[in-house]
Amino acid sequence: MKHKIKYFFLILVLSVSTFDIIAQRFPAPEFEGDYKIPQTQISKVQPVFFEYLDIAVFLATLSVITWVIIKKRSRKAVFWISVFSLLYFGFYRNGCICPVGSLQNVSMALFHPEYTIPVTAIIFFIAPLGFTLFFGRTFCAGVCPLGAIQDIIALRPVSLKPWIRYVFGLIPFIYLGLAVLYAATGTDFIICRYDPFVEFFRHSGSSLIFGIGGILLVTGIFVARPYCRFFCPYGVLLNLVSRVSRRHLSIANGKCVNCRLCESACPFDAIDKPTGLESKKDNRGLVKKMMIYGLITPVLILVTGWSVSRFHGELAHVNFKVRLAEEMMTIDKNINNATLPDEIKAFQSSGSVVENLYREAASIVYRFYVGSWILGGFIGLVFGLTLARLTIFRYRDEYLTNKGNCYSCVRCVPYCPIK
Numbered sequence: 001m002k003h004k005i006k007y008f009f010l011i012l013v014l015s016v017s018t019f020d021i022i023a024q025r026f027p028a029p030e031f032e033g034d035y036k037i038p039q040t041q042i043s044k045v046q047p048v049f050f051e052y053l054d055i056a057v058f059l060a061t062l063s064v065i066t067w068v069i070i071k072k073r074s075r076k077a078v079f080w081i082s083v084f085s086l087l088y089f090g091f092y093r094n095g096c097i098c099p100v101g102s103l104q105n106v107s108m109a110l111f112h113p114e115y116t117i118p119v120t121a122i123i124f125f126i127a128p129l130g131f132t133l134f135f136g137r138t139f140c141a142g143v144c145p146l147g148a149i150q151d152i153i154a155l156r157p158v159s160l161k162p163w164i165r166y167v168f169g170l171i172p173f174i175y176l177g178l179a180v181l182y183a184a185t186g187t188d189f190i191i192c193r194y195d196p197f198v199e200f201f202r203h204s205g206s207s208l209i210f211g212i213g214g215i216l217l218v219t220g221i222f223v224a225r226p227y228c229r230f231f232c233p234y235g236v237l238l239n240l241v242s243r244v245s246r247r248h249l250s251i252a253n254g255k256c257v258n259c260r261l262c263e264s265a266c267p268f269d270a271i272d273k274p275t276g277l278e279s280k281k282d283n284r285g286l287v288k289k290m291m292i293y294g295l296i297t298p299v300l301i302l303v304t305g306w307s308v309s310r311f312h313g314e315l316a317h318v319n320f321k322v323r324l325a326e327e328m329m330t331i332d333k334n335i336n337n338a339t340l341p342d343e344i345k346a347f348q349s350s351g352s353v354v355e356n357l358y359r360e361a362a363s364i365v366y367r368f369y370v371g372s373w374i375l376g377g378f379i380g381l382v383f384g385l386t387l388a389r390l391t392i393f394r395y396r397d398e399y400l401t402n403k404g405n406c407y408s409c410v411r412c413v414p415y416c417p418i419k
């Protein structure tokens, strides 16, 4: 029965998206020449009423799901709340605004005082982190539309080898660093631009991103929540905050009989096994390893910082003003005006002073230079801490939810014989 409902939603999600794309009522006009219609990433301006409604629905859904997870421990209720979130925040509100993308608004506001961050973005950014601090990732369980669309289609999940999880688990940190760098330099909101599911929600956009979303959804049938686990930059923050959550969902509350039923029920490999007494003995070797990684980490930070900074020019090239300045510098002064690229014609007709453009572009490139050092250093730090974390030993004599990786989906709870 459960699978029938899931299959029904899988077909519903795919059909809503594909039919709409196939049946474009107003096909794009064909222009002569090389002109390509630019893809806009800015959503329509919404009336203020909708903003308040979004905030109210968002906070209410977050509160209800948290209560359902912590108090009722009901998987069925979490599932139906996921369906609601997918329909409301995903298909009805077009996946915007979403907490995952809001971290870019926050980064932009921190580095650009002239940028007025919408109140909705602040609330959407802070509220899930606040709830996570106390109750774990209840937001991921069924409020995030990106998580919900993947969770519903996790029909045949397989367990992944730990090394795969560790290696691919580094991607979200890199993605987070890049997203902050591009937002802080005022270049682009890459999380929104490359959001793989937003095309499904909006029924429009690039076929490349639609294809990536489709691949992720098909992969998600077998590898549960691939975007959440191996890409989501906001998930990095939630993971870190959730580790110190006070009232996280627990399975057997200290009465575990080691039957392993919860372990096989979790599609995300988010349950830590008992460690066994053997591993308790060799503490001296672990201390030695920790010291080595403690020394290696600063070297890693410097090496990766330096390496990434070598590519600051390429990273800055994504910025429109930097590209325009480069084009202006290389343009042949004697070239026929009619054959100039459109962006140069637009710049010339705006009456702006080219020296100002060069100055601004140079300042952006410098910001990328500093930013790429920080990004590289951050990646080195994450590598170093990941290595060190592998050596940290915490004795466990029962099966426990891994507070950082657990999405509080409550799948494991009904399987546990301890009630």
Ligand code: SF4
Residues within 6 Å of the ligand: 100, 139, 140, 141, 144, 145, 146, 147, 148, 227, 228, 229, 232, 233, 234, 235, 238
């Ligand atoms: S990990 Fe990211 S995409 Fe997944 S549910 Fe959490 S916030 Fe949403």
Ligand code: SF4
Residues within 6 Å of the ligand: 249, 265, 266, 267, 268, 269, 270, 271, 401, 402, 405, 406, 407, 408, 409, 410, 411, 412, 413
């Ligand atoms: S509640 Fe956490 S540990 Fe349990 S099945 Fe869901 S993700 Fe896994």
